Amino acid sequence: xxxxxxxxxxxxxxxxxxxxxxxxxxxxxxxxxxxxxxxxxxxxxxxxxxxxxxxxxxxxxxxxxxxxxxxxxxxxxxxxxxxxxxxxxxxxxxxxxxxxxxxxxxxxxxxxxxxxxxxxxxxxxxxxxxxxxxxxxxxxxxxxxxxxxxxxxxxxxxxxxxxxxxxxxxxxxxxxxxxxxxxxxxxxxxxxxxxxxxxxxxxxxxxxxxxxxxxxxxxxxxxxxxxxxxxxxxxxxxxxxxxxxxxxxxxxxx
Amino acid sequence: xxxxxxxxxxxxxxxxxxxxxxxxxxxxxxxxxxxxxxxxxxxxxxxxxxxxxxxxxxxxxxxxxxxxxxxxxxxxxxxxxxxxxxxxxxxxxxxxxxxxxxxxxxxxxxxxxxxxxxxxxxxxxxxxxxxxxxxxxxxxxxxxxxxxxxxxxxxxxxxxxxxxxxxxxxxxxxxxxxxxxxxxxxxxxxxxxxxxxxxxxx
Numbered sequence: 001x002x003x004x005x006x007x008x009x010x011x012x013x014x015x016x017x018x019x020x021x022x023x024x025x026x027x028x029x030x031x032x033x034x035x036x037x038x039x040x041x042x043x044x045x046x047x048x049x050x051x052x053x054x055x056x057x058x059x060x061x062x063x064x065x066x067x068x069x070x071x072x073x074x075x076x077x078x079x080x081x082x083x084x085x086x087x088x089x090x091x092x093x094x095x096x097x098x099x100x101x102x103x104x105x106x107x108x109x110x111x112x113x114x115x116x117x118x119x120x121x122x123x124x125x126x127x128x129x130x131x132x133x134x135x136x137x138x139x140x141x142x143x144x145x146x147x148x149x150x151x152x153x154x155x156x157x158x159x160x161x162x163x164x165x166x167x168x169x170x171x172x173x174x175x176x177x178x179x180x181x182x183x184x185x186x187x188x189x190x191x192x193x194x195x196x197x198x199x200x201x202x203x204x205x206x207x208x209x210x211x212x213x214x215x216x217x218x219x220x221x222x223x224x225x226x227x228x229x230x231x232x233x234x235x236x237x238x239x240x241x242x243x244x245x246x247x248x249x250x251x252x253x254x
Numbered sequence: 255x256x257x258x259x260x261x262x263x264x265x266x267x268x269x270x271x272x273x274x275x276x277x278x279x280x281x282x283x284x285x286x287x288x289x290x291x292x293x294x295x296x297x298x299x300x301x302x303x304x305x306x307x308x309x310x311x312x313x314x315x316x317x318x319x320x321x322x323x324x325x326x327x328x329x330x331x332x333x334x335x336x337x338x339x340x341x342x343x344x345x346x347x348x349x350x351x352x353x354x355x356x357x358x359x360x361x362x363x364x365x366x367x368x369x370x371x372x373x374x375x376x377x378x379x380x381x382x383x384x385x386x387x388x389x390x391x392x393x394x395x396x397x398x399x400x401x402x403x404x405x406x407x408x409x410x411x412x413x414x415x416x417x418x419x420x421x422x423x424x425x426x427x428x429x430x431x432x433x434x435x436x437x438x439x440x441x442x443x444x445x446x447x448x449x450x451x452x453x454x455x456x
Binding site: 002041046072121125196221251 | 272301416438444
C-alpha cells in the first residue's frame with residue numbers, strides 16, 4: 001500500500017473555453033473544458049484542475065456553469081480556482097461541484113482567507129497556488145497571473161500557507177511554464193521538503209522523463225501539465241506505464 | 255427503492271448523488287428526521303471536520319432517527335467522515351461525541367507521512383467475503399482525502415489501508431457499511447463499491 005503519485009491535467013480557461021499561452025501570455029483557444037474532462041476521466045487522469053485565468057475581468061456565473069459541466073463528466077476529484085477572493089466565492093465553487101479550491105492572489109493579500117475556508121470545508125479542500133520565479137536569493141512569489149511581484153519568498157509562503165490551513169500546494173515555476181524545459185525540480189524539492197502537505201509540481205512538462213525527474217529529484221506528490229495532454233502529444237496511460245516501469249508508484253486503471 | 259442521502263450541508267452530497275444516479279439508483283435528500291424514519295437505505299456522505307458534521311446532524315435533529323435506523327437494520331453506507339462518525343469520538347474534536355456504534359477513537363495519522371493522506375491508494379483485505387469489495391480486484395486504487403482515521407482494531411474491519419499507520423478503509427457489520435475513501439471520486443472502482451451497496455440494499 002503506497003500512495004500513488006498523481007498525474008493531473010490542468011485546464012486553463014477564460015471562464016468558458018480552454019485557452020493556451022506561454023508564460024501566461026499569448027492565449028489561443030484549445031477546446032471545451034467538459035469534453036476534455038470527459039476524455040481525461042476515461043484516460044486515467046488522477047484528478048482534474050480547472051482554472052479561470054481571466055477571473056479578475058469576467059463575471060463568475062460563466063465559470064460556475066463551467067465547473068458544473070465539468071463536474072458532471074468526472075468520477076475523479078476536481079479542483080477549481082482562479083480569482084477566488086472570499087469565503088462565499090469558495091463556497092459557490094465547491095457547491096458547483098469542485099472538491100477543492102485553489103487560492104492565489106487573494107491569499108497573498110489576505111492570508112486569513114486560507115483559514116476561513118479550511119475552517120468551514122476542511123484543509124483537504126484548500127489548495128494554495130504559488131507562482132514562483134527565480135531571483136537572486138531564492139524564489140519570488142508572483143501574483144495576478146504572474147504579472148506582479150510580491151515581497152514573499154516561495155518556500156516561506158508555502159510554510160505559512162500550510163500553517164494557516166492549506167492542505168496542498170500547487171507550485172508553478174513561472175520560469176518553466178509553457179517552455180517545455182521540464183519541471184523545476186530544485187524549486188519543487190525545496191517546497192516539498194519544507195511542508196508536511198502534498199505538493200503538486202507545475203510548469204515546463206514536455207516528455208515522460210520530466211515527470212520521472214520531478215517525482216524522484218523534485219519529491220513531488222503530483223505533477224500537473226496542460227498542453228501536452230490537451231494536444232494528445234502525451235497520452236496519460238503511456239506516461240503512467242513509463243513511470244511504473246521505472247519504479248514510480250502510479251494508479252493504472254483497468 | 256429510494257436511497258436517502260443524509261443532507262446536512264456536506265460538500266460532497268452532489269457528487270455522491272450523481273454517482274448513485276449514474277448507477278440507476280433513485281435518491282432522495284434527507285434533511286429531516288421524518289425522511290430517515292421511512293428510509294429503506296441510507297447513505298451518509300462526509301467531508302471536512304468531524305465536529306462540523308456531528309453538530310450539523312444534531313442541529314437538524316437527525317441523530318435519534320439515524321441511530322434508530324441503524325438499530326432497525328436499514329442498510330447504511332457511511333463515506334469518509336461518515337465512517338468516522340460511527341465511532342465513539344475523534345481526536346479532531348475531543349469534546350464531540352460520535353454515534354458510538356463501534357468502540358474506539360478516530361485518531362490523527364502519524365505526521366511521519368504527508369498529511370492530509372490525499373490521493374489514490376490500494377487496500378489490504380483483512381476479512382475476505384465482505385459486501386463492498388465484491389468483484390473489486392486486489393491492488394485496486396481508491397481516492398482518499400483525510401488526516402484522521404480509525405486506527406484501532408475491530409472485528410468490523412474488512413479492509414485496511416496504510417499511510418504511516420494502518421487504518422480501517424472498509425468496515426462492515428450487519429447492515430452497517432462504511433468506507434474511508436471516496437467511492438464517488440474513485441472512478442470505476444468506486445462505482446463498483448456503490449453498485450455492491452445498492453445490490454446489498456435491494
